[in-house]
Amino acid sequence: MKILVLNAGSSSVKYQLINPEEAKVLAKGFVERIGLSGAVLTHQAFDKPEIKMTGEILDHKVAIEYVLTILLSKNHGVLKSKNEIDAVGHRVVHGGEAFSGSVLINEDVIREMTKCIDFAPLHNPPNLKGIAAAKALLPGVPQVGVFDTAFHQTMPKHSFIYGIPYTLYKRHVIRRYGFHGTSHRYVADHAAKFLKKSAEELKIITCHLGNGSSIAAVKHGKSIDTSMGFTPLEGLLMGTRCGDMDPAIILHVMAKEELTPSEMNTMLNKHSGVLGISGLSSDMREIEDNYESNDRARLAMDIFSYRIKKYIGAYAAAMGGVDVIVFTAGIGENSDMVRKLVCSDMEFLGIELDEQKNKETRKAEEIISKPSSKVKVMVIPTNEELVIAMDTAKIVQS
């Protein structure tokens, strides 16, 4: 089977053509600067060097047309005909309460996704544009939606209701949704497989640490709590997002600095987190490089890892114990410094990190705790595109 996986953002489309049976990426790439001058398509077919093309790419439909053209091209392509594409899997950010799993897209599904625009005004509209474009360009080819929020729909009410009047949940469905669900699901399953166990037997804490970061409590294969909330702003400290804070600060700062809601929103999402605290960068590599010499870089790193540690304690309590802790995504897979800071002084919880293993492990499936450690600490590289391709294949085949 050949599944085209699409992730449409406001001015970009990322794609991968995947054979899900062999978990093989046949081609991948992304289109940037859609609707702006100097749009670029970066493409790489399996076993071939990366190429770049520039062009006038006015909207998502033109972008996906370019992608199909390059997938079919003689020199850089991997397909002889569009008919070889069995289905398209779309990453969709917000599925609200309507979707607790991946679904075949039809008119009813599009209607429900459109209702969720209110919750993710920056993400769901481009996702819907990607779906419309793919439908128009590949008529008759099944389209599947895979939602970032779906995996967390198993959270119990006491995890997802906020301490504000309950009528706001009833009227506007204000609640915790959680994000990165595809990644949390994938790494929890893979950690269990690696340990030759089933996820149903385990209590797993999954730490997805990238530019956006979230942590989830996965008890017996189901998400029972996660740190991101109504939006991806809540929870851990992130590259440029603030994470948890007293909501009263927002009103106070808006009054003191005379900020509009939109300016405050930008401050919390784009100028806070690791960047805001360090004043240096949102990139963890730069923070690591300056850890010894720059007080604020050190402070940002210490806050970043302290919050993860605090959530691990909370989720161990929420699940009545923890068997496995998984680190994934850009920082989780690469930063031995973050993993060491998070796992230090955690022996009381049964966590004993193997410092050498931790130092050596980058982007590889590996246990990085000591054999004596009651809790297995692992690195599992995430692969959201593969999950989308596999879900899509499963749905189309059934």
Ligand code: ADP
């Ligand atoms: P996104 O959320 O955009 O998908 P990624 O999962 O790619 O992000 O993670 C990006 C983050 O990973 C950046 O903060 C980057 O600094 C960090 N990162 C990547 N490689 C390393 C590394 N070798 N050491 C530390 N941090 C790294």
